[in-house]
Amino acid sequence: MNRLECKTVRDLLPLYMDGICSEESQKLVDEHLAQCSDCKKIFEQMNMPVEAPITADEGKSALQRIKKKIRKKYVILAVITALLAGLWTGLSIFMQLVETPMSYEEVKVSVVQDKKTPTKYNLTFSGPSYEGLYGEAELVAENEQYEYLAEVIHCTSSMWSRTFKRKPMKNEVTMTFSSDPEDSVDGVTQFEDGREQKMRTVAAYYQATPGSPRYLLWVSDDFKDRVYRQIDEWNAVAGERIVKADQ
Ligand SMILES: [Zn+2]
DSSP: OOHHHHHHHHHHHHHHHHTOSOHHHHHHHHHHHHHOHHHHHHHHHHHSOOOOOOOHHHHHHHHHHHHHHHHHHHHHHHHHHHHHHHHHHHHHHHHHHSEEEOOHHHHOEEEEEOSSOTTEEEEEEOSSOOSEEEEEEEEEEEOSSEEEEEEEEEEEEEHHHHHHOOSOOOSEEEEEEESOTTTOEEEEEEOTTSOEEEEEEEEEEEOSSTTSOEEEEEEOGGGHHHHHHHHHHHHHHTOOOEEOTTO
């Protein structure tokens, strides 16, 4: 191939590509490219799209896409975690929902005199863990200054406490009573005329369900006679089954 022609054609190529060269030049280039593989190669290379460098904007959006993907992953993870937590909470609530009263024999509760303060008595558990501990105050006697109360307590177990709280309690104290009149005021009722009536817990019973046997756990020394007499009367008259467990 003629070197001079090659040189001319290569000079013409930019104009040829833009379609702004004369008809004669275009014809010359067409014919030459059909025959000269070297020039054709150059033409093809010039025609190839130049790979545009990644602009800052495109880079940014690619980063955002990755960030979005990561965020999406985190969102999914958070949703799964929340679902699992919800499921677990729901299950635990469900397992705690149905409570069954625990019998006196099962619950292993007793009132033990405090080692440091002899007038103090601790309600102590040594049996299986319970789900709920319930107490109800019952009037024993009353005068102008005092309301003397007995605490009737009972515990419940649930599927939860039976399944997961299997370790027995070890002398766990949950309530303290006192036989010291000065130290055993649980609360004060205030009347409109300014009079005050103090509340004193003087006895404690365990009773799993209403109507089931009741066990006297503790009675304050100054109320022993009175409470024992009351228990004998109840047992005789009303056919109650109250057991003086602390005797
Ligand atoms: Zn050529």
